[in-house]
Amino acid sequence: MNPDFKHTPAIDQVGIEERVARFNTRSLKKETKLSGLLLALNMIDLTTLEGKDTEGKVKQMCNKAMHVADDIPGLPTVAAVCVYPNHVKTAKQVLKNSQVKIASVATAFPSGNSTLQIKLDDTKLAVDSGADEVDMVISRGEFLTGNYNFVFDEIAAIKNACGKARLKVILETGELSTLDNVRKASEIAIYAGADFIKTSTGKIQPAATMPVTLVMLEAIKDYHLKTNIMIGMKPAGGISTAKNALQYLVMVYETLGPKWMTNEWFRFGASSLANDIVLQLGKEQKGVYYSKDYISID
């Protein structure tokens, strides 16, 4: 049974921020750091979502997704690439024989201001073109009006249109204003059928932050306690350093536990993070930092 979304659990912002500060004092050394960096790389959704995206840009990024840094042996690929629906076919061509999944934004991304029919068509285009995952946006306007049923029904309808593709629901937390709202939106998305909940489009500031992500992780944890069903989490936008990625992993590990420490259940939506991880991994291997000229920038 769905809860009453008007009364979702209270969030104490000060407490959340203190908990985050605590995660950030964890000191990761040696093999812990190394395994964390490799895992973080494997959790990245390499993303390009720009008006100026072209076939060429998408192809080059897909190549990077498979060959992050071939000079360092034993590197995993990233988890997925994330593109607009009209570029899914191009990505599919390049990635067809790889493990890299294709995620597509849909539903009038990034504002979500359109009719349900257009959003369904958008989703269908992505899925029919071969997307493994759909990243939808919720209708923030309706949410802030208190029209929770509208938001719920829309997510449920998109989920239905996804078929086998996994659905990530973007809350766009930068527009939700309070952590209480983040919790509420998380619950609506989870109960409406989200496979993943995701912080941001990357088009609004602030994008992903650790406090917001912690609130969402707690919603996932509480849902798991009640139902034993796992939901994935994807912070997106603003995570660009390996150090910050490790802090997120500490937070996931200590909040949800080892079961979530795989790209099946946790993703980073990021574009420049991969190269910083490569830089750090290179340093772990060679003992010194090397010039960024040695790292490809697709």
Next chain:
Amino acid sequence: MESNFNWDYAPAPEAKDHIKLKSQYDLFINGKFVKPNSKKYFETHNPSTEEKLAEVAQANAKDVDLAVSAAKNAYDKTWKKMPAKERAKYIFRIARVMQERARELAVIETMDGGKPIRESRDFDVPTAANHFFYYAGWADKLDYAFPNRNPQSLGVAAQIIPWNFPLLMAAWKIAPALATGNTVVLKPAESTPLTALKLAEIIQECDLPPGVVNIITGFGDTGAAMVNHPNVSKVAFTGSTDVGKIIQKAIAGTNKKATLELGGKAANIVFDDAPINQAVEGIVNGIFFNQGHVCCAGSRLFVQENVADEVIQKLKARMQTLIVGDPLDKNTDIGAINSKEQLDKITKYLEIGAKEGLELFQTSNAIPKKGFFCKPTLFIGAAQSNRVVQEEIFGPVLTIQTFRTIEEVIEKANNIPYGLSAGVWTDKGSKIFNLTTKLRAGVIWANTYNKFDPTSPFGGYKESGFGREGGLHGLMPYLKF
């Protein structure tokens, strides 16, 4: 696909090779380290390894007399006459040198007391320095703090501090005493004397006039000699209620002023409308901070019955992620119990609770074989009539009681001989104010726990003592009007 990603954090020990400890420490009297008249020394140990760290002088009555006389002399000849703004400069200087030597102080605090480096580094040492900064600012403004009341210093303050926050308690005591123009004889606890002796070195380095601060080490008899010395005008004690009562008797009929900060058994109250996940975090901070060696620890948890199952389930899961181990490791959440004696006391209470038929929960993670360690522990299904609920355990042991109504929980929270602190967890502001007016405790935290600031007064009701430390209130016990 599910992962079994094992991420036990690799050891991340704080370096201790930069720490210079002498093999033997003397008494700091009249600006110099001097040999004790007793000719006796006792050992101080690292409770996480049981290794000896240093030998420390044992002051006898004659040493106490020397220290008090030095303090009296410095008071009469120097400190009392010095312009307040000059006094302030010395106190500021102590604060700054403490900050400069923060890392060294933190590592020694952790080695001598067993508390995790995360706490000594992020809490004890910075807060101690902040107390000196804060009270330095008051030194030349006493007339504004107490307008038209002509505040005057008292003389020599005998200060006796406990082993749970050795450096911080020294700062709590020394800073307001100096700011108000008094001189000091301070005795740290026998199990944790090293940071106070490092503070003596800092005071020497800061060129304080000799005798203004004297730091002497020893056991209970040393403390008794300090309290009973006729030239002492003020006694400030933090420690057990039993000793507090002895002090109170000893100074009866004298002119000595006293501040006693004693035991506690705080109620931490969680209502059903609380932010539960943050409340769980607050419960953990409330009782497991500093291994529960905190007089204001939230050791009695009251949970509203309709959320009790959820809170207990989440609390158990959260406790499982606490890392118990080497206090010098930066990832350690819970360090070593301060001494063998204290571990025995906690173990005794664990047996009492089990005998009383309470459900016991301890985390399944292993604890180090060597050193004094105790697993974080819950006693579930406790009642007011249980001894583990009534008596202060001073360890990582939490009792859990449930309640139905707000009247019931207020009554139970107050039904205890102590009254130092309390915590309230609810999303409703009106409920917080209702409780803060009815709970008989000196400090009440709402939706947080164990928060300290130099500007905020701290102290208790009933058997938790009297007098306030910190803030404007913390000046008053060191002044006459």
